[in-house]
Amino acid sequence: MMATDTVRVPLVEPGTRPELKPVEDRIMLERGRISPLYRVLLNSAPIAQGWESMLTAVRNRTGVPADLRELIILRVAVLNRASFEFDAHIPHAQRAGVSQLKIAAVRELELPSVFDETERLVLSLTDHMTRDVEVPEAVMERVTQRYSPAEVVEIVATVAAYNMVSRFLVALNVVH
Known part of the structure; x- marks a missing residue:
């Protein structure tokens, strides 16, 4: 836990800076x-x-199944101690069909057997990318045998993007 509960840069109030209107409109859309x-x-x-x-592409325009995507996002948030991101994605995970049991299990240091083979493989990739950066050849070989090149790129991009998100949130102390 950080010593401060204050976001480390100002929050921009929407509608207060006319030059931001196109960006704000896009975010709202x-x-x-x-x-x-x-x-x-x-x-x-x-x-x-x-x-x-980029995050719209990762979240809404890839072939990564929504439940798997949300498990990735939740796992990255856990590993990076990004509670804001974890809490923000619980409703998305629930809408994607992720059970409460799996939402709770993704918090465990060692992944329990509640996850199926596909989930365990993708969560293993997520763990290696997040904790170690480098992915062991054996893990990547299993991923590339299971998924097409486009799917591999999309899964890896999802893990990478949400590492960026969670690290940004933690560094700037965005907690609510």
Whole structure:
């Protein structure tokens, strides 16, 4: 836990900076609201715009099944101690059909047997990418045998993107 509960940069109040209107409109279109994360990102219009575009692609425009995507996001949040991200994605995981049992299990240091073979493989990749950066050849071989090149890129990009998200949130102390 950090010594402060204060976000480390100002939250930009939507509608207060006319030059941000196109970015805010895009965020609203894709997200339906401007969350505290985006209120921090709006301190830099180019970063907010690029972030929104990339994360929308990762979350909404890939072939990664929603339940698997949300398990990845929750696991990354756990490993990076990004409670804001974890809490924000519980409803998404539930809507994607992830059971409460699996949502709770993703918090365990060692993954319990509640996960099926596919989930365990992708969560193993997630753990290696997040904890170690490098993925053992044996794990990557199993991933590339199970998934097409496009699917591998999309799964790896999902893990990488949410490592970026969670590390950004933790560094700037975005907790609610």
